[in-house]
Amino acid sequence: MRLLIIEDEADMLRRLATILRAEGYAVDTAEDGEEGLYKAQENDYDAVLLDAMLPKFDGWELLARLRKTKKTPVLMLTARDASADRVRGLDCGADDYVVKPFDLPELLARVRALIRRGAAIAITRMDFGEVVLDTAQRCVWRKGEVVALQPSEYALLEYLALHRGEVVTRTTLYKHLFDENEDTLSNLLDVRVSNLRRKLGQDFIITRRGHGYGIGIEP
Amino acid sequence: MKLRYSIRARLLGHIGLLLLVVLAGFGYVAWHRESAARIAEIDRELEKRLNLLIGAYRPEAGQRLREVSQPHLSPRTLELFANEGGDPFYYWVWLGEGLVQGHSNDAPETPMPAQRDKGRSFRMRGDFRELIHVAPSGRCFLVGRDIRSERAAMRADAASLAAFGLGVLLLGLGLAWWIASRVTRPLAKVSRTAKQIADGDLSRRIDVPKPEDELGEVSNVLNETFARLETAFARQKQFTADASHELRTPVSLILTHAQGALLREQTPAEYREALADCVRAAQRMKTLIDSLLDLARFDAGVEPIQRQPCDLAGLARDCANLVRPLTEAKRLRLDLDLRAAPCHGDSARLSQVITNLLANAIHFTPDSGTIALRTNQDGGGACLSVSDTGPGIAPDQLSRVFERFHRADASRARAASGGTGLGLAICDAIVKAHGGTITVESEIAKGTIFTVHLPPATEPSRFPRSQQ
Incomplete structure (x- = not known):
């Protein structure tokens, strides 16, 4: 999953990016409204964390402009907690509104919920026969035993699982699993796929030659 | 309610007292004059009768005083002393030694007057008004009158005067009550409104139909x-x-x-x-x-300002040295024009102001810009200015820069001073505490200049209790 954080407080931006990357997300960052809007329009993020008070133009303005072209889930993060501000944020097109100071585990859960909503999946637990995946707990079981996955491996698995029955192109995977800082010519993706196959079974992820990967598709 | 009653009651009390004194005064004077007139009238009658009496008892030629046993009382004179008609006059005549020479019919028992000064004198004896005449021979004439009915009449007078006076008093009190009410009603209204405002809505105001009173x-x-x-x-x-x-x-x-x-x-x-x-x-x-x-x-108003002689130029030089690393980091030119600017103030606080202004200038001026720091004397006082070649401040924001938490743009400013948004507000407070002024001028894309004026040193002024 690839996220965009738009926040002008450099410390907060850095910390959130670190935390979310540790959770397995690919994270892009922006420090003002202009940069944030550009990136949000250029790329397909799975969710955007948006601060209300930004230089150049504020979060509400950004939202209004973004919503003209994109339906990306947006979570507004702000120190302004008056009811009027919340209403304005939600009405402008935000999907969720979190007030600072926030509880970090809660924020992470809301991000997960946003992504789920974006992928139109209501349930968190997915059953693939031998393999069971719980997106809330971010856990994978094989034949009832917990499988230890790196966050990046889990991210890939989750994405494919949320798009089960579809072939997901390598390009798409790169777009959603790596941030702008990554070198897309690397074979990190292949490495991750082979790791997953090793841990979850060779047939779990199917390769469709020339197209991409998928779960639950015909080889 | 209480307010009205206590002022009204006091007003009423005073007016009542005044009315009482005036009415009592007038009443007494009126009654006294009336009574005196009555007595004077009686006294005239007594005089008249005494003269007749003396005339009647004058001895004939050759007759001795004591031999006048049959006074020559004319019928008319007799009439004057006749008791049947209810005429209350009577007379007595005594010889010098105390022997009664004569008296009127049914005259009340009257002892011979003890005082025997020659001449006439009036006196009151119980219910009788008497005129006494002591002749040179020692003979004593006394003419008297029962004035019980007069006295009763005077009492009736007094009573009716008192009643009338009371009536007037009550009427007056009633009128005073009404007037007092009219005065206290607007007062009570103001009091009520003020209480409501103080209790609740501070945005309301009291109606003032007559601002002059x-x-x-x-x-x-x-x-x-x-x-x-x-x-x-x-x-x-x-x-x-x-x-x-x-x-x-x-x-x-x-x-x-x-x-x-x-x-x-x-x-x-x-x-x-x-x-x-x-x-x-x-x-x-x-x-x-x-x-x-x-x-x-x-x-x-509890922040103490230590007032000591200091020089803004010296303070400015120190602050400039302090921020030099910052100016060098942005390759800013720092122009110093520091003329002697002696003043009376708190050097630590003034340094705080200068550093704050410098830090702001450094933060907002883009690389390779210029910051100018000037100090000078100013008509007995001192002045200091910090100017920069930064983006300037919009005219509508200019009046608000000294407000607390006001920032150039709505987002959090990452100023070197910590970006609290309070820096200029604190400068403003410090300068005002010194009795000085801090002003700002700016032009978009040209730059901004902050100027501080400190007044001449006078005797230590009290720290102002309230900020306007």
Whole structure:
């Protein structure tokens, strides 16, 4: 999953990016409204964390402009907690509104919920026969035993699982699993796929030659 | 209600007393004159009769005094002393030794007057008014009158006067009550409104139909006070809201740093980094809180300003040296034109102002710009200016730069001074505490110049209790 954080407080931006990357997300960052809007329009993020008070133009303005072209889930993060501000944020097109100071585990859960909503999946637990995946707990079981996955491996698995029955192109995977800082010519993706196959079974992820990967598709 | 009654009651008491004194005075005078007239009338009658009596008892030629046993009383004279008609006059005549020479019919028992000065004198004896004449021979004539009925008449007079007076008094009191009510009613109304305002809605004001009279004056003063209270409360509310808002940011940082570190197992280096981040955020909070407390102290008027002779030029030079690393980092040119500017003030606080202004200038001026720092004397006082070649401040923002938490743009400014948004507000407070002024001029895309004027040193002035 690839996220965009738009926040002008450099410390907060850095910390959130670190935390979310540790959770397995690919994270892009922006420090003002202009940069944030550009990136949000250029790329397909799975969710955007948006601060209300930004230089150049504020979060509400950004939202209004973004919503003209994109339906990306947006979570507004702000120190302004008056009811009027919340209403304005939600009405402008935000999907969720979190007030600072926030509880970090809660924020992470809301991000997960946003992504789920974006992928139109209501349930968190997915059953693939031998393999069971719980997106809330971010856990994978094989034949009832917990499988230890790196966050990046889990991210890939989750994405494919949320798009089960579809072939997901390598390009798409790169777009959603790596941030702008990554070198897309690397074979990190292949490495991750082979790791997953090793841990979850060779047939779990199917390769469709020339197209991409998928779960639950015909080889 | 209570108010009306107590003022009315007092008014009534005073008016009642006044009326009472006046009426009693007049009444007494009137009654006394009437009584005196009555007595005078009686006395005239007594005189008349005495003369006749003396005439009647004059001895004939050759007759001795004591031999006048048959007074020559004419019928008319007799009439004057006849008792049948109810005529209350009577007479007695005594010879010098005390022998009674004669008296009128049914005259009341009268002892011979003890006082025997020659001549005439009136006296009251119980219910009798008597005129006594002591002749040179020692003979004593006494003419008297029973004045019981006169006395009764005078008492009746007094009674009716008193009754009349009481009536007037009561009428007067009633009128006074009505007048007092008319006066106290607007007073009570003002009092009621003021209480309502004080209890609840400070935005209301008292109606002042007549600003010229005393009540109007009081009402105006009250309205002014309410306006000042309203402003003070609004400012306080705004300040509290702003302050708590500002504190959310560093608190949020600490929370996120710490919770992030606790989410999963970290390397010691990662823990250290998170802790260092927490410390930095906490220090930001500390700076903010210190600034807030500073301002609060200035607001309350308890911040002491040590007044000592100092020179703005010296202070400016020190501050310039302090910020030199910052100017060098941005390759800014720092022009110094520091002429002697002696003043009377708190050098630490004034340095705080200069450093603040410099830090702002450095922060907002793009690389390779110029900052000019000037000090000079100014008509007995001192002045200092800091100018930059930064982007300038929009005209509509210019009047608001000294407001608390006001920032050039709505987002959080990452100023070198910590970005509290209070820097200029504190400068303003410090300068005002010195009795000086701080002003700003700016032109978009050209630059900004802040100017501080400090007044000439006078005797130490009291720290102003309230900021306008």
